[in-house]
Amino acid sequence: MKITAIHLYAAHFPLHTPFIVSYHTYDYMPSIIVKVETDEGITGYGETVADEHVTGETWEGAFYTLKNTLAPAVLGKNPLEIEKIHDIMNKAVYGAPAAKAAIDIACFDILGKKLKQPVYQLIGGRYHDEFPITHVLSIAEPDYMAEEAATMVDQGYRSFKMKVGNDVRKDVERIKAVRARVGEGIAIRVDVNQGWTNSATTLTALRALREVNLDWLEQPVLADDINGMAFIRSKTDIPLMVDEGLKGPREMREVIEKQAADKVNIKLMKCGGIYPAVKLAHQAEMAGLECQVGSMVESSIGSAAGFHVAFSKKVITSVELTGPLKFSKDVGNLHYDVPFIRLTEQPGLGVDVDEKTLAELTVFEAAIR
Structure with missing residues (x-):
């Protein structure tokens, strides 16, 4: 061919x-x-x-x-x-x-x-039957984010990824407002997207969030500051996830060597596609790190590719691929059984364009x- x-x-x-x-x-x-x-x-x-x-x-x-x-x-x-x-x-x-x-x-x-054959059968075979979908809350006023979270709980969502990072004091208010609104039974993951910049600011925020019960905190410091991630991890029992700081095997090796994270966010756009993503998952598995397959807000095509990787690996325990749910128009027909995703057995990506x-x-x- x-x-x-x-x-x-x-x-x-x-x-x-x-x-x-x-x-x-x-x-x-x-x-x-x-x-x-x-x-x-x-x-x-x-x-x-x-x-x-x-x-x-x-x-x-x-x-x-x-x-x-x-x-x-x-x-x-x-x-x-x-x-x-x-x-x-x-x-x-x-x-x-x-x-x-x-x-x-x-x-x-x-x-x-x-x-x-579906792609997941070509990279290890299907391991997971389904994944719960996490709703992503864009940065907004605390009351607005809390109200949106409550609305999505009514629709069946049991976990949220909160986008924060533009004002640490306001971010603490946002996180506390969402927790107060949804109660203790809902998972909250906080993604700072490097916005808190350094370890000192991050530790200040974490002290204020000690009672909030977060699933994990994602990329609070600048992407290249693996030492900062390691320092924060040594000072808190809140699990840390590395995202922007992980692109390929070199960064994965540094994260592992410095014990800088509890979980890693693998994104196909950061590492070069399905094949490199599988390699990163294997590398993480050898080090005992859990993985997530994350999103750059792709259409059905890119999202399906990420799901195929996630469904094939035991070490991948969460997904955040919700691009198609955010679009008013999409080019593909990737189907979500909200609040779950369950892939079909269609060959290739399983997406009609x-x-x-x-x-x-x-x-x-x-x-x-």
Whole structure:
């Protein structure tokens, strides 16, 4: 089998409401959908959601990296040879994990369709039957976040990921307000997205949150401050999760060596796709670290890819892939049984792509043949 053409669609996915994190407010999500065609008539879809604050790639930059470098490099190659595809991409350009993830995901979609198996069966087999879905609360006023949480509890959600990080005192108010509103039986995970910057500020917040009963605290300090994460972990019994600080095996090794986290957040956009994500999960398992597969707010395509990784690994104990639930329009039909996700047995990613909607959301495109 050979790759005969690669189509790139730079798209804007409309959100029901703005998505607010510590470093940015998104009125829509910029994504790049990749369509890979083969000489056997099998087509695979991939996706990249680049983030200059996390992966070091812009939306436009990822598009042109794909158009000018990665797509030409893999054109004519066998998409089933995943290890070789990654070697070719790594030799073509250093870094650029989100751009590489799009090619990786499309190749796995092709592989699954070729073998008539869902992707999770190709990377270890299905382990989990279902995952509970965590509702993400964007940064807002404490009362608003608390009210939204209460509404989602009524809809069946049992866990929340709270986005904070723009004002530590206000963040403490936000967290306490949500806990008071939903009670003790609901899981609360707090994601700072580096917003508290350093260990001193983080420890100040944790002292104020001692009685709140958090599931875990995610990435309170700057991404490269693994020492800061390790210091915080030595001073608190609240579990710590590393996110932006973990991209690939080098960072994973440092987190393990310095005992800097209790749990790691693996994202396909940060590490380069399905194949590298599986490697990270194995690395974490050897060190006794639990894993989560997280989201960069991808469409059904990228979200499905993350779910296939999560469903195949015992060490992955939680997921936060809720992009399709945030969009007012999506290009795929990934189905959620809210508040759960249960994958089908359809081959490949198991996602049907609506080409008409894709064309509607596309801002600019390119084809490499």
